[in-house]
Amino acid sequence: MLRFLLRRVTLIVPTFVGVTLLSFLLIHLVPGDPIEVRTGERGITPERLAAMRHEMGLDRPLWQQFAGYEAQVLHGNLGTSIITRQPVWREFATLFPATIELSVCAIVFAIAVGLPLGVIAAVRRGSVFDYGLMGLSIAGASMPIFWWGLMMILVFSVALGWTPVSGRISDAFYVEPWSGFMLIDAWFSDDKGAVRSAFSHLILPTIVLGTIPLATIARMTRSAMLEVLGEDYIRTARAKGLGGVRVVVVHALRNALIPVVTVIGLQVGTLLGGAILTETIFSWPGVGHWLVESIQRRDYPVLQGGTLLVASLVMLVNLGVDLAYGFLNPRIRR
Amino acid sequence: MSGADVQAATAAARPQRAPGSLRLFWRAFAENRGAVVGFAVMLLLVAVALLADWVAPHSPVVQFRDHFLAPPMWQRGGSAEFLLGTDDVGRDILSRLIHGARLSLLIGLAVVALSLSGGTVLGLSAAFAGGTADIAIMRLMDILLVFPSLLLAIVIVAILGPSLFNAMIAVAIVTLPNYTRLSRAAALGELARDYVTATRSAGAGTLRLMFLTVLPNCTAPLIVQATLGFSSAILDAAALGFLGLGAQPPTPEWGTMLAGALEFYQRAWWVLAFPGIAILVTVLAFNLMGDGLRDALDPRLKR
Numbered sequence: 001m002l003r004f005l006l007r008r009v010t011l012i013v014p015t016f017v018g019v020t021l022l023s024f025l026l027i028h029l030v031p032g033d034p035i036e037v038r039t040g041e042r043g044i045t046p047e048r049l050a051a052m053r054h055e056m057g058l059d060r061p062l063w064q065q066f067a068g069y070e071a072q073v074l075h076g077n078l079g080t081s082i083i084t085r086q087p088v089w090r091e092f093a094t095l096f097p098a099t100i101e102l103s104v105c106a107i108v109f110a111i112a113v114g115l116p117l118g119v120i121a122a123v124r125r126g127s128v129f130d131y132g133l134m135g136l137s138i139a140g141a142s143m144p145i146f147w148w149g150l151m152m153i154l155v156f157s158v159a160l161g162w163t164p165v166s167g168r169i170s171d172a173f174y175v176e177p178w179s180g181f182m183l184i185d186a187w188f189s190d191d192k193g194a195v196r197s198a199f200s201h202l203i204l205p206t207i208v209l210g211t212i213p214l215a216t217i218a219r220m221t222r223s224a225m226l227e228v229l230g231e232d233y234i235r236t237a238r239a240k241g242l243g244g245v246r247v248v249v250v251h252a253l254r255n256a257l258i259p260v261v262t263v264i265g266l267q268v269g270t271l272l273g274g275a276i277l278t279e280t281i282f283s284w285p286g287v288g289h290w291l292v293e294s295i296q297r298r299d300y301p302v303l304q305g306g307t308l309l310v311a312s313l314v315m316l317v318n319l320g321v322d323l324a325y326g327f328l329n330p331r332i333r334r
Numbered sequence: 335m336s337g338a339d340v341q342a343a344t345a346a347a348r349p350q351r352a353p354g355s356l357r358l359f360w361r362a363f364a365e366n367r368g369a370v371v372g373f374a375v376m377l378l379l380v381a382v383a384l385l386a387d388w389v390a391p392h393s394p395v396v397q398f399r400d401h402f403l404a405p406p407m408w409q410r411g412g413s414a415e416f417l418l419g420t421d422d423v424g425r426d427i428l429s430r431l432i433h434g435a436r437l438s439l440l441i442g443l444a445v446v447a448l449s450l451s452g453g454t455v456l457g458l459s460a461a462f463a464g465g466t467a468d469i470a471i472m473r474l475m476d477i478l479l480v481f482p483s484l485l486l487a488i489v490i491v492a493i494l495g496p497s498l499f500n501a502m503i504a505v506a507i508v509t510l511p512n513y514t515r516l517s518r519a520a521a522l523g524e525l526a527r528d529y530v531t532a533t534r535s536a537g538a539g540t541l542r543l544m545f546l547t548v549l550p551n552c553t554a555p556l557i558v559q560a561t562l563g564f565s566s567a568i569l570d571a572a573a574l575g576f577l578g579l580g581a582q583p584p585t586p587e588w589g590t591m592l593a594g595a596l597e598f599y600q601r602a603w604w605v606l607a608f609p610g611i612a613i614l615v616t617v618l619a620f621n622l623m624g625d626g627l628r629d630a631l632d633p634r635l636k637r
Contacts, residue, residue, distance in 0.1 A: 018477035022489075029493040135368070138625065142617040144569055146576045147592055147610030150599060158600050273482030277573060291485065292577060295492050307489055311480045318480070 004326050012319055016312065017070070023308040024069045027300050028062075037300050039082060078305030083297055088305030092287060097180025098168060099286035102278070103271045105202055106210035111264065114214040118221025118260075122229060123248055133218065140215030145274055149208040149281040156204060163204050166283035170197040209278040213267045220263045224256035231255075258329065265321030269314050362630035369626020375619035383436040390429035391417070394586040398424035403602045419604040421594065427604065430586035431612050437587050438568050438616055441502055445567035446560050448506035453513020454556065458544045460514070461521035472518070475511035483508045483566075484573055491579040498581035501574040505567050516559055520552035554631040561627055565620035572613050588613050 030037050035044065035052050044052070053059050057068055072078075078088040121130040157165045168182045169175060173194040175185045183202065186194040228234065229252050237247045276288035283289065287306060294302035364370050382389055392398075398420060405412045406419040418428040460471040478486065490504035524530060525548065533547045574580035575589025583594055591609040599606035 014473055015476050015480060018473065019480055022477065022481075026489055026493060031493075031495065138368070138621055139614070139618055142565060142569070142614060142621050144572055144576075144589075144610055144613045144617070146573060146589075147606070147613065150592070150596075150606055151610065154599065154603055154606065269479075269482045273484040276482075276484055276488070277576070280577070291488070295488065295577075295579070300492075303489065303492060307481070307485060310482065310485060314482065315480045 001327070005323060008319060008322055008326070012315060015315060019311045019315065020070055020073055020308060021066065023304050023311075024066050026307070027304050030300055037298075038079075073308065078308065079301035081294075081302045082299045083302075088302055089309075091290065091302065092306060092309050094180070095285060095287050095290050098182070098284060099272070099275050099279070099288060101181045101183065102202070102205055102209060102284060102286060103268075103275060105206040106271060106274075107213060107264065107267060109206050109210040110213035110217055110267075113210075114217035115221050115260070118218040119225055119248065119253060121218070121222045122225030123244075125226060130222075134222070137215040137218045140211050141219070143211050143215075145208055145211060146277040146281055148211060149204070149278060152204050152208060153281070164197075164201050168198065168201050168285060169194065170201075173197055205278050205282045205284055208281070209271065209274050212270060212274060213264075216263060216267065216270075217260065221256065221260050224259045225252055228252045228256045262321070262325060265317070265324075268317045272310055272314065359630055363626050366622075366626040366629050368622040369629070372619040372622030372626065375615060376623060379435050379439060379616060379619070382432055383439050386432050386436050390426075390432040391415075392426040392429040394430045394433040395425065395584050398426070400424070403598065403605070405602070406604050409604075418608050419602070421591075421605050422598055422602075425584075427591075427608055430591060431588070431608060434586045434588045434591065434609070434612065435616070437498070437581065437585070438572075438613075441498070441505075441571045441587075442564040442567045442620070444502050445506045445509065445571070446563045448502070449509045449563065450513050450556065450560050452506070453510050454517045454549070456510070457514040457517030457519075458521050458549065461518045461525060462540060462544055468518075471514065475514050478508070478511050481508075484570060487570055487574060488577070488579060491574060496574075496579045496582065498571075498575075498585060498587065501571050501580035502567075504574070505570045508570065509563055509566065512559055512563065513556065516555050517549075517552055520555055521548050524548045524551050558624055558628045558631060561620055561624035565617040565624070568613065568620070569617050 027037060035049060035056070035058070038056065039052070057065055060068075076089060078092075080087055081091060084091065117133055121133045124130055153165055156162045164170065169186065173186070173189075173191060175182065175189045175191075175194055175198075178185050178188065182198040183195070186198040225248075229248075234247060234252055237251045242251075272288070275286060276292060278284065279286045279289035280292050287310065291303060291306045291310075294300070294306065363373075398416075401416060401420045401424045403422055404416050404420040404424075407414055407417050409419075412419060416426050416428070418426075418431070420426055421430070456471050456475075460468040481489070487501070487504040487508050490507060491500055494500035494503065521544075530543065530547060534543060538547060571580055572587070572589030572592070575587045576593045578593055581587035581590045583590055588609040592606065595602075595605040595609070
């Protein structure tokens with residue numbers, strides 16, 4: 001186990017260097033004067049330009065610049081936003097809880113709905129329910145979620161007036177930002193209305209962001225369950241006279257969960273990618289919305305640092321899933 | 335190994351052209367009713383795209399100044415002239431959708447062609463070269479896979495500049511690792527087989543081995559992935575268009591049409607609804623087809 005652990009952890013080093021190299025190249029490849037791209041200053045005098053060039057190390061060879069960048073990154077310095085003049089890292093840290101809150105709600109929603117549906121479809125294989133669910137789930141996986149979100153707003157917010165259109169909480173409430181998770185902060189503010197408002201703001205984005213993972217999980221659960229239900233030990237359990245529900249839940253589901261858990265782990269990238277679209281549609285003040293805005297404002301340091309942070313995060317989560325999987329299943333530790 | 339063995343082995347290397355193999359394939363494919371529906375929809379889309387100039391009632395870019403935001407035909411105020419209504423500058427939505435089908439299929443085709451060919455060459459090279467080259471290629475793919483695909487596409491477009499062409503390049507790069515991994519895995523599985531050894535000992539060069547001997551036996555997973563790649567290419571390109579990073583207005587690309595609808599979709603639902611339905615139906619058709627192909631081509635999953 002220790003060797004497996006060490007190997008996986010060391011494998012991350014070249015990937016991380018590659019990721020930083022890509023984000024380093026990003027700002028070098030963006031068209032425009034490198035000083036303008038980095039600082040947003042325009043109409044600089046030639047003397048100042050030369051001074052800044054030297055100060056920022058842009059007159060050094062590229063590999064030295066990269067080494068310098070790598071050192072900065074490892075010290076947690078990811079540059080400064082051109083627009084707000086705030087360190088990229090601090091902006092990310094303030095916005096990230098919103099993205100986590102939304103992503104966690106979306107994945108919980110996807111599991112809570114997708115898992116039981118997949119199990120029922122497998123148990124009632126070939127039934128109308130099975131066909132209907134599989135049809136719906138392939139449609140869900142094909143969904144352009146940016147359109148899906150707008151349609152939801154059109155129906156539930158505009159036409160029916162059930163849910164708010166955008167944001168995390170109504171302006172009528174002020175909630176002390178303590179954890180950064182609006183639902184938790186609202187809970188501790190002891191204001192029932194604030195909790196309700198935060199919750200209602202979460203519903204539509206959660207459904208929209210959870211749609212593709214939900215479809216994937218339902219399909220995966222169904223096929224994993226079908227495989228397990230054909231095994232001998234299920235027949236044995238049935239022959240022992242165990243009830244249907246007990247066999248399905250205790251014997252089959254437990255073993256079908258391994259591939260399902262892997263799929264859930266792999267949804268992190270999907271979620272963060274989907275968050276870019278979902279947050280943009282619902283004006284959700286998270287990392288995805290921030291990255292899209294950074295492009296529109298040509299705030300390249302933010303795009304560079306934010307991309308690096310998101311990629312590193314996915315990398316770490318993948319590593320975690322890998323390690324957990326190796327821990328659960330000794331066969332893959334080789 | 336005797337001469338007869340070599341002969342038999344090389345014969346096995348060629349795809350079996352048994353009589354009626356196409357029919358056998360179709361029977362397996364048609365078992366999946368969804369796949370047949372997907373196939374039919376795809377044929378329809380191709381027909382519409384090819385005949386767009388004749389099928390579309392209007393030009394996709396002409397602005398009818400007297401018909402801003404005309405509702406679809408069946409709603410009050412709608413007319414048969416604009417079946418699905420018009421947008422904010424009076425362009426016929428149906429005509430734009432029909433011309434958009436052309437773009438979307440083109441996007442899918444170009445992206446899949448690029449990433450499939452690039453990925454196959456990289457994957458086969460990795461499998462054949464082994465050692466450092468293999469590690470280097472696969473590490474590079476791992477790096478690409480760490481980025482959420484849409485984010486990587488956004489970054490690439492930020493570098494290249496927003497346009498339909500650059501969006502296609504970006505999506506092709508993003509999907510490259512899928513094909514590379516698949517073709518490498520499939521090739522590695524084939525490399526250990528006797529027929530490859532036989533062909534090699536008969537004096538075949540590496541390139542011949544790669545593309546004429548091994549590749550034809552790796553096609554099943556690649557075809558399935560290419561079909562599914564079609565749908566994800568269309569979806570990703572539409573998302574980029576929606577974010578203003580893909581095709582630029584007035585191009586009738588479906589995602590770009592949705593971006594243009596953002597300001598007034600709350601009072602004109604049809605501007606929003608139809609382009610999205612077009613994307614959904616197209617992507618769904620290719621996904622259904624991909625599923626059917628997987629069932630038909632992948633014997634391991636056969637029930």
